[in-house]
Amino acid sequence: MTESDYWARYYTVTVDRPAWETVRLAIRLFAADDAQHSHSRFAVDLGCGAGRDSRAMLTAGWRVLAIDREPGAIETLEAATPMQLRPALDTQVADLATVDVPACDLVNASLCLPFLAPEPFWQTWKRVLGAVPVGGRVAVMLFGDRDGSASDPSMTCPPPDMVRASLSSFEVEHWIDREEETQTALGEPHHFHLVELVARRIE
Numbered sequence: 278m279t280e281s282d283y284w285a286r287y288y289t290v291t292v293d294r295p296a297w298e299t300v301r302l303a304i305r306l307f308a309a310d311d312a313q314h315s316h317s318r319f320a321v322d323l324g325c326g327a328g329r330d331s332r333a334m335l336t337a338g339w340r341v342l343a344i345d346r347e348p349g350a351i352e353t354l355e356a357a358t359p360m361q362l363r364p365a366l367d368t369q370v371a372d373l374a375t376v377d378v379p380a381c382d383l384v385n386a387s388l389c390l391p392f393l394a395p396e397p398f399w400q401t402w403k404r405v406l407g408a409v410p411v412g413g414r415v416a417v418m419l420f421g422d423r424d425g426s427a428s429d430p431s432m433t434c435p436p437p438d439m440v441r442a443s444l445s446s447f448e449v450e451h452w453i454d455r456e457e458e459t460q461t462a463l464g465e466p467h468h469f470h471l472v473e474l475v476a477r478r479i480e
């Protein structure tokens with residue numbers, strides 16, 4: 278099975294799944310920030326896949342730039358996005374290792390950055406954090422160093438402390454570091470070490 282075939286199956290299985298809690302929390306936190314003065318908000322959804330998180334942000338009234346290397350991801354996301362939400366959706370087929378991350382209120386990256394090797398991972402992480410102004414947020418799901426993929430040299434599963442240390446300009450509003458013996462979305466057994474975070478830039 279090619280990588281594209283693998284991801285195509287992943288999109289079929291996940292297209293109707295709900296958004297991750299990280300992005301749902303970020304949407305709620307921005308809604309609280311905006312309670313007095315409404316803002317038009319813009320998010321970049323990295324490694325968007327079939328678009329579960331993008332659709333939650335679009336539904337909340339956000340503009341979204343959804344980026345994935347797989348054309349099949351963008352096709353699935355666009356097909357699954359209700360017509361009335363499409364004007365607020367931009368898409369880009371691009372590699373996270375090199376893509377520019379434009380300035381935005383929120384960078385969302387669910388389970389995609391681990392698929393970068395260490396050098397591009399840390400370079401991209403720097404661009405992700407740099408895209409967010411004071412008051413903006415990142416909502417991220419990573420694999421930690423005890424994940425079943427940690428020994429794969431084409432992936433990056435950093436120790437949670439290393440991620441936390443990189444967030445010195447941010448207030449960490451949500452942090453979960455957990456392990457679970459379960460299955461991937463495609464039913465393969467996997468030891469997950471998940472690091473979930475939402476953080477707001479404060480300086």
Ligand SMILES: C[S@@+](CC[C@H](N)C(=O)[O-])C[C@H]1O[C@@H](n2cnc3c(N)ncnc32)[C@H](O)[C@@H]1O
Pocket residue numbers: 284287291323324325326327328329344345346347350371372373374386387388389392393
């Ligand atoms: C596990 S899926 C997660 C998809 C989506 N964020 C979700 O949570 O349902 C990982 C996604 O990252 C994308 N991806 C992996 N490596 C990438 C890269 N180097 N550049 C762009 N996208 C990449 C894959 O194509 C896939 O759609």
